[in-house]
Amino acid sequence: MIDIIFFTLAIFTLAGGIGTISFSQPIYSAMSLIVSIIAMAGIFALLSAPFLFLVQIIIYAGAIITLLVFIIMFLNVKNEHLPKEENKNIHLTLSAFLLIPLVLVSLKAFNTLPLKSMEIMSGDFGSIKLFGMTLFQGWLVPFELISILLLCALIGAVVYARKEDKIG
Amino acid sequence: MANSILAYVTLAMILFSTGLVGVIVRKNIFIIYMSIELLLNAIILLFVALARYYESMDAQVIALFVIAVAAAEAAVFLSLIVVLYRHKKSLNCESFTILAQKDIK
Numbered sequence: 272m273i274d275i276i277f278f279t280l281a282i283f284t285l286a287g288g289i290g291t292i293s294f295s296q297p298i299y300s301a302m303s304l305i306v307s308i309i310a311m312a313g314i315f316a317l318l319s320a321p322f323l324f325l326v327q328i329i330i331y332a333g334a335i336i337t338l339l340v341f342i343i344m345f346l347n348v349k350n351e352h353l354p355k356e357e358n359k360n361i362h363l364t365l366s367a368f369l370l371i372p373l374v375l376v377s378l379k380a381f382n383t384l385p386l387k388s389m390e391i392m393s394g395d396f397g398s399i400k401l402f403g404m405t406l407f408q409g410w411l412v413p414f415e416l417i418s419i420l421l422l423c424a425l426i427g428a429v430v431y432a433r434k435e436d437k438i439g
Numbered sequence: 440m441a442n443s444i445l446a447y448v449t450l451a452m453i454l455f456s457t458g459l460v461g462v463i464v465r466k467n468i469f470i471i472y473m474s475i476e477l478l479l480n481a482i483i484l485l486f487v488a489l490a491r492y493y494e495s496m497d498a499q500v501i502a503l504f505v506i507a508v509a510a511a512e513a514a515v516f517l518s519l520i521v522v523l524y525r526h527k528k529s530l531n532c533e534s535f536t537i538l539a540q541k542d543i544k
């Protein structure tokens with residue numbers, strides 16, 4: 272049963288990823304990316320990470336990709352503004368073949384790990400309580416640094432999006 | 440078969456390669472951004488799979504940090520795209536040469 276769910280989600284994830292890089296209209300790519308991200312949230316649930324399942328759906332699919340779709344619609348890109356990529360599919364296929372050795376080397380590295388069952392864990396592994404305890408006991412300084420990073424990104428986005436005529 | 444870590448690592452590596460191919464081949468700046476999101480997602484999947492394998496919550500916390508960095512990146516990258524598109528009226532990443540030296544054409 273787990274196998275069937277995993278393969279279904281994996282096929283959706285990969286189909287979404289391939290659609291993301293092969294459509295020429297950005298809005299179709301964004302829709303494919305949403306499919307890929309939601310299928311990956313399901314895989315997180317299979318890996319006993321219910322909190323990350325929620326975070327993936329709410330923050331990734333709900334906030335980041337929605338922002339991206341807003342920007343794509345807001346720019347109102349015409350077809351003549353899109354870059355011309357005539358041999359795009361041939362280039363994509365060729366470079367995918369070139370990356371096969373990278374995948375094989377990584378798989379060989381992970382193949383040395385001892386086999387272990389990866390069933391869904393009972394108990395509260397991955398729950399919000401355990402997650403928060405780990406976050407605030409062992410990772411407090413990185414957490415504060417991330418909040419400073421988000422503040423800097425916010426200020427940077429406001430500065431860039433301001434009406435100006437100095438750049439260029 | 441889905442009970443071994445190799446299935447998850449294979450999926451993450453194939454997704455990472457997909458994103459890398461997109462970053463290298465495509466010229467549309469939006470699709471380059473989405474390919475970067477695919478790369479980050481593949482790494483998050485690897486972290487979560489390893490968290491389950493070693494039964495440790497630390498890797499899941501790192502995955503959350505990666506998501507937060509992706510959110511910060513989205514804000515800055517998308518506002519940059521808006522500014523560049525207003526000036527160049529193009530989404531081709533080869534036309535964004537503001538930071539290059541003037542004598543290199």
